[in-house]
Amino acid sequence: MNPPLRSPLSQEDAQRFGSDPFSTFRANLASVEDRIARACARIGRDPASVRLLAITKTVPAHILRYAFEAGIRCFGENKIQEAITKREALNDLAIDWAVVGHLQTNKVKYLARFASEFHALDSVRLADTLNSRLERENRTLDVYVQVNTSGEESKFGLQPSELMTFADDLERFPRLRPRGLMTLALFSTDMMKVRPCFTLLRHLRDELLQNHPEFTELSMGMTGDFEVAIEEGATVVRVGQAIFGKRPTSDSDYWPGFAPV
Ligand SMILES: *Cc1c(COP(=O)(O)O)cnc(C)c1O
Numbered sequence: 001m002n003p004p005l006r007s008p009l010s011q012e013d014a015q016r017f018g019s020d021p022f023s024t025f026r027a028n029l030a031s032v033e034d035r036i037a038r039a040c041a042r043i044g045r046d047p048a049s050v051r052l053l054a055i056t057k058t059v060p061a062h063i064l065r066y067a068f069e070a071g072i073r074c075f076g077e078n079k080i081q082e083a084i085t086k087r088e089a090l091n092d093l094a095i096d097w098a099v100v101g102h103l104q105t106n107k108v109k110y111l112a113r114f115a116s117e118f119h120a121l122d123s124v125r126l127a128d129t130l131n132s133r134l135e136r137e138n139r140t141l142d143v144y145v146q147v148n149t150s151g152e153e154s155k156f157g158l159q160p161s162e163l164m165t166f167a168d169d170l171e172r173f174p175r176l177r178p179r180g181l182m183t184l185a186l187f188s189t190d191m192m193k194v195r196p197c198f199t200l201l202r203h204l205r206d207e208l209l210q211n212h213p214e215f216t217e218l219s220m221g222m223t224g225d226f227e228v229a230i231e232e233g234a235t236v237v238r239v240g241q242a243i244f245g246k247r248p249t250s251d252s253d254y255w256p257g258f259a260p261v
Pocket of ligand 1: 078221223238
């Protein structure tokens with residue numbers, strides 16, 4: 001396969017992604033995969049049971065061509081508008097798109113057109129709207145139900161106590177394919193505070209599995225905490241910065257009330 005034609009890197013791009021983003025991303029991916037393997041080894045898990053979902057937010061579309069070349073086939077975006085723009089710019093590549101951020105009902109129609117998975121389902125109203133739109137597009141969507149495991153008021157996601165009923169409710173929406181649960185842990189560098197969020201999500205999943213065998217997956221862990229998440233059972237880790245480098249944007253752009261603890 002011929003590499004896609006590329007324009008020379010701007011100084012800004014070279015500063016952020018290195019003079020050869022392909023090699024940068026390859027090396028970063030290898031390092032993340034190695035860390036996944038070592039986390040798995042610590043608790044006797046098969047590394048093949050963990051999927052690395054690359055989170056591409058803020059990485060410009062033309063740079064994502066290098067990521068594609070480096071082997072990434074599923075791109076995770078937090079904001080729907082950014083996902084739409086990139087998808088248009090990259091429509092010559094066979095990419096699967098994941099949306100991992102909170103979705104407003106008025107954006108559902110866009111997501112329903114192209115996303116293959118959605119990691120932030122957190123209300124019946126949203127599920128209902130998504131289902132209708134998917135029906136119209138004749139598509140289905142893999143969904144992960146977001147749970148607030150940190151107890152922070154600012155966080156999106158269902159309360160743990162609402163989960164069982166919610167999973168029952170989802171059976172009314174045949175276009176949605178529940179895959180599992182998703183969470184954002186407490187934002188802290190203290191893993192003693194982070195780990196219990198992941199443990200809780202695993203327990204909730206195990207409970208849910210008794211009535212809802214389709215909820216097998218645990219989407220949890222990001223650059224700062226994915227190894228702990230894997231130790232607690234993550235089957236999908238959503239990793240951005242460890243692959244693409246530090247983001248120029250603040251995390252508060254994505255998560256309301258973001259405040260590192
Ligand atoms: C940005 C984002 C991630 C990845 O965070 P990194 O620190 O870049 O690894 C994971 N999940 C969600 C919902 C995100 O918005």
